[in-house]
Amino acid sequence: MKIGENATWMARDLNVVWHPCTQMKDHEGLPVIPIRRGQGIWLEDFEGNRYLDAISSWWVNLFGHANPRISNALKAQLDELEHVLLAGFSHAPAIELAEQLTRLAPPGLTRCFYADNGSSAVEVALKMSFHFWRNQGQVQKTRFVTLSNSYHGETLGALAVGDVELYKTTYKPLLMAAMVVASPDCYARAPDVSCAQHSALMFEQMAQTLAEHHREICAVIVEPLVQCAGGMRMYDPAYLTLLRDACNRYGVHLIADEIAVGFGRTGTLFACEQAQITPDFLCLSKGLTGGYLTLSAVLTTPTVYDAFYADYAAQRAFLHSHSYTGNPLACRAALASLAIFDSDDTLEKNKVLSAHLARALAPLQENPYVSEVRQIGMIAAIELVQTRVPRTPFPKQQRRGLQVYQFALQHGVLLRPLGDVIYFMPPYVITPKEIDFMVEIALRGIEHATNS
Ligand code: PMP
Numbered sequence: 001m002k003i004g005e006n007a008t009w010m011a012r013d014l015n016v017v018w019h020p021c022t023q024m025k026d027h028e029g030l031p032v033i034p035i036r037r038g039q040g041i042w043l044e045d046f047e048g049n050r051y052l053d054a055i056s057s058w059w060v061n062l063f064g065h066a067n068p069r070i071s072n073a074l075k076a077q078l079d080e081l082e083h084v085l086l087a088g089f090s091h092a093p094a095i096e097l098a099e100q101l102t103r104l105a106p107p108g109l110t111r112c113f114y115a116d117n118g119s120s121a122v123e124v125a126l127k128m129s130f131h132f133w134r135n136q137g138q139v140q141k142t143r144f145v146t147l148s149n150s151y152h153g154e155t156l157g158a159l160a161v162g163d164v165e166l167y168k169t170t171y172k173p174l175l176m177a178a179m180v181v182a183s184p185d186c187y188a189r190a191p192d193v194s195c196a197q198h199s200a201l202m203f204e205q206m207a208q209t210l211a212e213h214h215r216e217i218c219a220v221i222v223e224p225l226v227q228c229a230g231g232m233r234m235y236d237p238a239y240l241t242l243l244r245d246a247c248n249r250y251g252v253h254l255i256a257d258e259i260a261v262g263f264g265r266t267g268t269l270f271a272c273e274q275a276q277i278t279p280d281f282l283c284l285s286k287g288l289t290g291g292y293l294t295l296s297a298v299l300t301t302p303t304v305y306d307a308f309y310a311d312y313a314a315q316r317a318f319l320h321s322h323s324y325t326g327n328p329l330a331c332r333a334a335l336a337s338l339a340i341f342d343s344d345d346t347l348e349k350n351k352v353l354s355a356h357l358a359r360a361l362a363p364l365q366e367n368p369y370v371s372e373v374r375q376i377g378m379i380a381a382i383e384l385v386q387t388r389v390p391r392t393p394f395p396k397q398q399r400r401g402l403q404v405y406q407f408a409l410q411h412g413v414l415l416r417p418l419g420d421v422i423y424f425m426p427p428y429v430i431t432p433k434e435i436d437f438m439v440e441i442a443l444r445g446i447e448h449a450t451n452s
Contacts, residue, residue: 006046034046038065041430043065053427054415054438063291063337070290070333070337070340074332077093086326094326098112101297104269105282106278106279107278109278111300112298116296116327118286122221123153125219126144126158126218130218140216142216143179143217144220183202183230185234186374196238211250219253219281224272224274225240225274225376229260232381232418244278253279255281255283256281259285263288264347264378265379267347267354280300280301283296289333290333291427293330294324295330357435368388369388381421384450408441411444413441424439
């Protein structure tokens with residue numbers, strides 16, 4: 001480790017790499033942090049500075065970086081089989097993982113279709129739903145319904161069913177038109193209305209849309225319980241229960257995009273469990289491999305599967321393929337990650353961590369620049385505002401969240417606020433003491449960013 005090594009890597013990086021979700025000119029002032037190694041919740045740069053990964057590297061990491069159990073499983077798999085196509089061929093990790101996922105998922109999801117990243121899983125679910133109805137002779141069904149402020153990925157189909165302006169506006173001319181229904185987001189509730197009441201009230205608009213347009217609608221797509229990229233906005237399970245019921249009544253599919261909230265983030269293994277519903281399609285990715293490799297899965301029902309099952313000549317097959325579909329290494333990492341849930345009683349342990357996080361965040365409720373502290377399981381968010389009453393956001397161009405990001409980085413914590421929403425989604429191996437440190441730095445960062 002040499003002083004100046006970070007700068008060398010940074011210069012080489014900026015010479016050739018185009019980073020995702022970034023205005024590259026920002027890096028004239030903001031450093032790119034080159035990471036040499038990761039261990040548990042910590043990332044370390046080339047000069048030995050450490051950063052607590054409070055956002056699990058874009059919500060993928062569950063059991064820490066370089067987790068010995070996942071790494072060892074991968075090393076063994078590497079010597080057996082690194083990859084084989086999944087068309088006409090199969091392998092133990094893909095079969096075992098499909099068995100496990102269909103066992104763990106809400107009842108009735110008995111079939112697992114693999115892809116290789118979150119957005120592709122959403123594309124698969126949209127295409128499968130549309131194609132299902134076509135195979136049933138319902139060719140008039142071509143539309144999708146989504147919630148305002150939702151995010152489902154950035155390939156064109158996934159972007160079309162999202163509603164976060166930042167990502168979508170530029171590409172609108174390229175996108176199919178989705179029907180957007182107001183989100184049940186509890187941040188918007190009136191002061192004397194509970195989250196459950198608000199979410200139920202907001203269902204009215206969805207009910208009306210389905211009543212009027214169900215004949216042309218293939219599916220409703222939602223992020224169950226938390227609209228993550230939309231600012232960690234949360235809503236009540238009651239909405240999902242009502243939605244499942246309405247979709248059943250109107251003959252419309254329900255797509256649950258649990259790419260971000262799956263694998264214990266909301267307290268249960270899958271968020272849908274809290275509403276006791278089974279979607280027609282369950283999209284999984286991110287935490288699926290414990291944050292090691294890129295993989296996604298769409299779980300679905302026998303009814304959907306059977307609608308594609310026919311003689312070849314009937315031309316009903318689902319012909320969607322990605323080269324790395326169901327990659328053996330990725331599936332092996334996923335199996336190792338699921339084994340940790342079992343052996344370590346992760347969901348129970350997370351209850352303790354999540355309660356600790358809530359206690360650590362409690363003082364922020366009184367902060368004059370914080371309009372809401374919200375939390376579900378291992379996701380917590382703090383919404384910064386210029387004034388609490390009336391609730392006035394800071395002007396966007398002031399980039400207060402970015403100031404928190406910079407402050408926290410200088411003090412050893414990787415936060416990556418969504419606008420002015422500071423949030424925590426740490427790996428499950430974080431300790432209570434590390435939670436205290438993470439929150440303390442965020443608190444100081446918020447003070448720093450709001451004191452002028
Ligand atoms: N859906 C949701 C709910 C997500 O949060 C994301 C990623 N942030 C995606 C889909 C897209 O996943 P990927 O980035 O792997 O394409």
